[in-house]
Amino acid sequence: MNSLQIGLIAIGVVVVAILFTWQWWQSRKTGKKADAWLQDDTPALVDADDKASSHAGWANPEPVPASAERIEPTLRVPAAETWEPRVLVDDAPTTEPTAPTAPTAAPVMPPTAPAAPAWVPPAVVPAAVPDAPVAPVAAIPPAAPAPARPKLQSEWPFDERLHVHASIVSLSGGPFDAAPFVAAAGRASAWVRLFRQSPWEVFDPANVGSVQHLTLALPLASRAGPIEAHDIDEWRLVLAELAQKQGCEAQFFGFRDGPERAAELDSFLAAVDIIPVAYLVKKDGGQWTGTRLRGTLEANGFRLQSDGRFAYHEVETDAVIFHAVDGFERPFTPERLRTETIAALRCMLEPVRLPHPMARFDMFRQSLRALSKLLDAELKTSEGTALGEAEFSTMREEVRTAMDALANAGIEPGSDTARALFA
16 A cells, blocks of 8 residues: 555544535534523524513413314215305405304304305395395406316217227336237237326337337227127237236227127118219210220329229329229239220229318319320219219219218218228
8 A cells, every 4th residue: 555545544434524514513413402492492593672562462362263263174975064255245255254252163054144155146136135135236346257168078089979999008117018018919900108297199019119108099990890798809809918917007999889899880880971973984985995995094084003003193182082993893904904905994082081072072083084084084973874974063062071070070071080981
């Protein structure tokens, strides 16, 4: 050990000794002050000249009015039932001040004082109340209109009327992997909370791994029909078993009356699921070559999709508005378009899956008119009759009625909920 290390150790010992001595001195000083306060019952913040008057006040306390006595809060039901609100006139209570009384356990009005009149709405207050200890009714300022009651918001990020759902958290209180639950939930929509108090977010497996809270919402109906009771039970059983294996807790909601609600929802969805359909048929009864048809469609905003349909994309938003397939509903393929001829084209719009459905219907109609001129074709209905202005107007009115009914039911066309229900 060299001299430098010895010197540092010595300095540390000296510093620790100084700090210990200073702490002992402060503790001793504080103890003396506490002893002095205990010997003198006068509060330390009272000046010396006021001590005598203070002691005199404690020796002969003045009676404190009952209204000034502190009454501790109570949860006793009788005390809550005896309380009545006072009616205020010009910011003053209508009841007369009462004589000082001994404090009671509950704030009950003294029997000798006139009781405050019960409050009634201003519209039904009589013109005069004889022998009442209140000011004339005319002096009462008009009551402000009651504020509108705010609409109750659900804690879930989906419409509980339209789904049965499961809430999943880890038993340890920590994060867990949501991907196995989402995969097992089938077509159910998934929302997650990344932290305990964070807002709900749509589950994105590409960017989200572990979560604090997962909720899965299964639509009660779709275009395939209402969900059956055995399907609901099977869905619930699969998630419950997976939660047990993963060390999680799963709670389920809406299952008791799920089948009944599913049948009602399916009937409503079938009534509003209006799908306008139009056929393009060549005027001379001939057929188009696949290469010409593809070139015409792609030059006017259509793109061939992997499912064999041509999708029309809106120029401003690039959103898909409607689809076109073979008149016999056979999918298009690049090979078929090179080698075959096409006799008819079937165009279909799904307004329930589109925001602003009426504007999109007008776009659908204008696009069909343009295509009929470019392809030298006629517009026909599914029954084979000509599709003119009168038929388009009738079709548009049907779409408007259905979309208004859907919106009035709280399902906005084009929303995530609508897309899930009309999948």
